[in-house]
Amino acid sequence: MTRIQAAHSRRQFLARWAGGFGASALGSLFAGQQKPHFPAKAKSVIFLFMEGGPSQVDLFDPKPALVKWNDQPLPDSLRGNARFAFIQPNAKVWASERTFRRQGASGIEVSDWLPHLAAKSDLITLVRSVVSDQVNHVPGQLMLQCGSPLAGRPSMGAWALYGLGTESQDLPGFVVLFSGGRAPQASGGIYTNGFLPSAYQGTPFRSSGDPVLHLSNAPGFDRAAQRQRIDLIRDLNEQHRLRTGDAEIASRVASYELAFRMQAEAPALLDLSKETAATRASYGLDSPDTRQFGSNCLLARRMVERGVRFILLSHASWDDHADLEKNHARNCLMTDQPAAALLEDLRQRGLLDSTLVVWGGEFGRTPMVQHENPTRPETRGRDHHPYAFSMWLAGGGIARGRVHGKTDDFGFGVAEDKVHVHDVQATILHCLGLDHEKLTFRFQGRDFRLTDVEGSVVKQILA
């Protein structure tokens, strides 16, 4: 028998086999554990995770009143008992040096560091009143992504996959992409399956080399050889099944088939040369500044098209205790154009209605200065600030061109419509058709959920 004939007969065999007990086994790998609790608006989520804490007063929350207070401590009444990671509570105010402009019909004010997003501001809902409980990076990141500052809880993507399964036959349902030069401080904690089965874990794509580990055949081993070996493995497994009568473990073949299809499909997914020059340019692929985050955004759209449920893009880091002007400008340069292009591209393809895009970090930054050096004012930075910061959401289920929440005149605390990160999580699940109070998993005698025992859907930002 030639190799091609052999492969053909194997396919027939697989077809027969998949029609029997195998079909349900294959199915259970891909289909969700549950259906949505109610009709979903969004099928997929792209979370643009801005690791380290971007500065809300320099990006999204203009505070002209700060100019009057520049170089003075905040009024005592405002500071309260706030704790910071590094600075003293009496640190001096540093008014933002950015200019804010209204662009678009909705008139959302956005900093001049984000010209591309400003042009698409009619597509987003900006929330200026997000709060978290955590003042340090690792617990803050776990709080945002897993709903608890303690390690060991499942991440949002894992919950989404647990709730809905994936629609992709050839790719993992929860994928994580990195940019900016380093991994997030909470590392694998932001995409862990926690106590959920490990099938719900995020699959990190690497930023260089093989994007998925062990996706390439061993050197000198071609695809036909791999196919033949998988066929041999299937024969071995089939014989084992016949001898032992154990149907259940035969479903393990399904994972080899997915692996094999991933070997085939992932390179196609990653081959951005198939995109038009205009698309590639819009994401900034032809500039070294925007190429990395741009590729990740474009990959995210291509994954959405292929049915991937949750795509987490981590861009690290915005943690600018010093040199904020220079480094924030750089991060904005790297991320602004691609993020805006992603929104526009999804809109043009009719995918924005079924894709939820979220932008945000684990906290914001203080309106006060850190690292004051009078001879070198450009080295100033800001400290961590979980007491009021900004995030934006767009697409599936979210209102367009809206601002929600208000901070006080200093951008220090929330003045109106406080939104806790648990509320953000509840809202994301809501857009996916999941009730955050019903999406539970029993572990060690307790029903756990993403939002712990809190959180409520922010109805005001829904479409």
Place this chain on the structure above:
Amino acid sequence: MRSILIGIWAAGTVSAQTGEFFERSVRPVFAEQCQTCHNAKVRMGGLDLTSAEGVAKGAASGAVIDRADPGSSRLLRAIGYDGAIKMPPSGKLSDERIRAIRSWVRDGAAWPAGGAVPGATAFWSFVPPKAPVVPKLRNERWVRNDIDRFLAASWEAARVTPAAAAGRLTLLRRVTFDLTGLPPTPEQGSEFLADQSPQAFENLVERLLASPRYGERWGRHWLDVARYADSTGADEDHRYPHAWRYRDYVIDAFNRDLPYDRFVTEQIAGDRTGSIVATGFLALGPKLIAERDKVKAFYDIVDEQIDVVSRGILGLSISCARCHDHKFDPVSTRDYYSLAAIFASTKQLADAESNPSKLYFTPLGPAEEARRYQEHQAKIAALEKEIEAVYTKQRQRRAEKLRPRMADYMQAAWRVYAKGEKAEPVAGEAGLDAIAVQGWVRYLKPHGERIAHLDRWHAVTESTVGVLAAEYQEDYQREAAERRKSTARKYVGDNRFFTDVNGAASPFAIPEKLRDAMASPEAKQELASLRASLDELRRASPPEPPLACAVAEGKQVRQQVFRRGDHNQRGDTVPRAVPAILAVDGQPEFREGSGRLELARWLVSPGNPLTARVMVNRIWQWHFGEGLVRTPSNFGKTGEAPTHPELLDYLAVRFSESGWSIKAMHRLILSSNAYRMRSASSAAHEERDPENRLLARFPRRRLDAEEIRDALLSFDGALDLTVGGALQKMTEGNEKPFTNGRLGMDPDSTRRRTVYLPLRRSNLPGALALFDFVDSVTTAEVRSRTNVAPQALYLMNSPFVTERSASFAGKLLSGVPMPAARVERAYRTVFGRPPQADEIERDLHYIHGFPAGPNSLEAWASYCQALIASNEFIYVR
């Protein structure tokens, strides 16, 4: 006076009719739903619902019956789920039961004396186990020992028939993996088949139990419970450099069959019993290093220890009572803080009060010895610094000389890496230093990872390279000038290019291996003399004194209840004591030191209802995949009830009465027929007992991560069977936070058994995590056994499995001349059985179809890898 009144009210006003109603419809509800938590002993929320007096007294927060307006009694609001308090917490009562209690309250809530429902407060796991009657069977044919009688009794009732006996080779593979975590070798297979004695299996079990491999497998089971790892995890993940001593202690304890009561005692209070290393059980938990609230950080450690002791040893979760009375089990915050008092009176850190990030290491030898060693190490470090300073000076001098032509170096480097020219001639032509040109090639050549401050450079072209190089040099010079100008020495603001060019890894720096050769004559002399002193100092160094990560007795703490877990809101002072519900002989206050030794003794005392049950259940689970209680760390109300309660108690009683010997439990369990059944399931089994709760067949299981790695190393004999010791030096692995450098160790870099790999909590080896290794963050009760595509990719394509397959294939090719015999050898090694004729035929067909030819290493390597990737290898039946 008050009690007299109550007495009259209770006894005097109950008519025969209401009495009957109470006994029929009210008392059973209280008994079943309320009294486990609300009784005279436990009194959750201060409320006792077992007597008239208790009802009349009400809860800590006030009366529960409103005599003036019975309809609005708090008891009724609670059971009606109307207010903040909703009782019982496990779910609202049926309407019928609520109506009954409502009408009883309206009629005066009279509580007839006496008639307490026997055992009302007794949840099964809180009652000490008693030896049950062994069931009598109609048919004893199948039975080998009492375990079989208990199981068979349940089959007779459910009308299922047990699976047939497993084949001998299946049994050999099962028990060898089970007891040692390794596959049987082909020789062991032949030996076992040849042993015709009726005691063959028992002999095999004895041989395996006596092997040091046994402790490596079963010690690891316990390390799952002990959430063992070699670092603090949480935020900064500092190393526990001496953790391995605890790991080795555990392995050794299993190998020498240390009685479990002593094993527990030593792990809780080994500092008092001469086995301080054992207290690593308490000391090696995850710890927050950078928490700013020092008191909270300390009580987080205490909490973590309460959790591992309560869930790991007692099978009860007590930690939730840190903030509120337990919602489901009768454990109050008082109970929690009584235990917290014990661990808070324990020395946990080197200096808990001022520096909670400094870990505590106990010298195992004399303290003086440890101090001498540390002082000597400091001297060595100082001298090493001096040597480094000489090199630094050399480097700076060289850099100063070369720097003025920086732009030329950059251009030259570009020609080398971008145009493919050779470094020597390019340097020669331009009058540059060739070594420095190569340094710049290494620095400037793009390699995968993006470096932001070189982005501009990486976009360079033939026409821009000159200008750009000059720009970079100018930028450098401007920064240098500015820094000279300013008096402030330290800049946080960072010009990365400047730092790189100026730093120790500068492109101008002398490569490590040329540092000595290129030093100036004076520097050479200086270095020689410093080196000689260093060698001298190193030779004179006392050996590293043994240290352990352990706990010790601390200052006795007067513990108060922290309301809602907040140490700023202090409540009543509590004694050091055990939880009320488990206190069989009252609740004596522990007075000796921290109370840990008394706690340990209580844990293994005859009256303790949980310790023995929990451990025999774990032993059962590690043999059968599932415990008799399928929530092995939760024997409380939210846990699962035992599938075979009598068998569990039978085993628990045997365990404690026969001296807590774990190996004796193995012998008992392995000599049952239950262990020797086939794993194949029949249609009848699938229908009547799909989850195999009746254990009428042996459950098959996927190999654990360690078993997969160790087996792959064993096939060609590469596995290094050295026992114990540290694989990393004390000083290794203390890298900067949040880098992948936190990997404890690359598993592929050693051939030691997996149990000996150092484990970094924040970065467990990927290949282990892929096959569901425990996360080591909290005590683990069971490993998940997943089946995902990345595992398939790993087995098909990873360098480790590919290398292992090739090495095994190489051994087959050189050791076995005939192809069919090779297939046979491969089956016996990987699957533990000989192949059948049609299997040989098919497999040789695969090998013959290989383009490289039937005797090629490629063909056999690929074939071996297919066997390794198949179900028959990765599952034990």
